[in-house]
Amino acid sequence: MPKLTFFFGPGACSLVPHITLEEGGIPFEPKPVALRKGQQRTPEYTALNPKGKVPMLLVDGRPLTENVAIAYYLAKTFPEAKLLPLGDTEAEAHALSLLAWCASGVHPRMSPFFGPQRFCDLPDSADSVKKLAGEDTAKNFPLIEKQLTGKQWALGDQWSIIDAYFFVFWRWANFLKIDVSAYPNYAKHAERMAERPAVKRALAREAEATAAFEKAA
């Protein structure tokens, strides 16, 4: 079995592989990264990941980055964990399509909420940037709601990594106080996610890391 070292930022999109590792019962060494302190831009970190981002998974010391790639790697390496559909090429492609949409269609449209100044440096533009991000989110969340309608999980009866991704966006929306009242199936999905022991373990580890960073500040 490969030795896995997992770098995550509490509350960030790295919660997707964090939940996945826990769901799969996959042994790993957790390495919290204090994003607000810029630990992702230190020479030690960028020597491994020049993009200066989380998540990063070291596989026997070799860095693997990008949520979709980490999801693919974990699902293929630990097939018994059933983290994604495997074997049926079309079903695999549909799952990858949803993961790719999460990574390139939904996530980047929510990022401006967290740092509007990185998207427009004109004076007093932050509210306008956030308004546009809100409009994009209002286009994406109905698609997630539809994907979850009449199903327990994004792909049906079987939990998959896509559920972890949807959960991360839901948590961000709540943190950002985005109105989510129009998405009842998404709300129920988030409740089911929060009840899963693996999700609880990942969230507890992230909360512990946040507390340790605050204590050290």
Ligand SMILES: N[C@@H](CCC(=O)N[C@@H](CS)C(=O)NCC(=O)O)C(=O)O
């Ligand atoms: N496309 C990347 C996005 C990674 C990403 O944007 N990570 C954010 C956290 S959600 C990050 O590391 N931000 C720190 C920074 O930009 O300094 C992926 O899916 O892994």
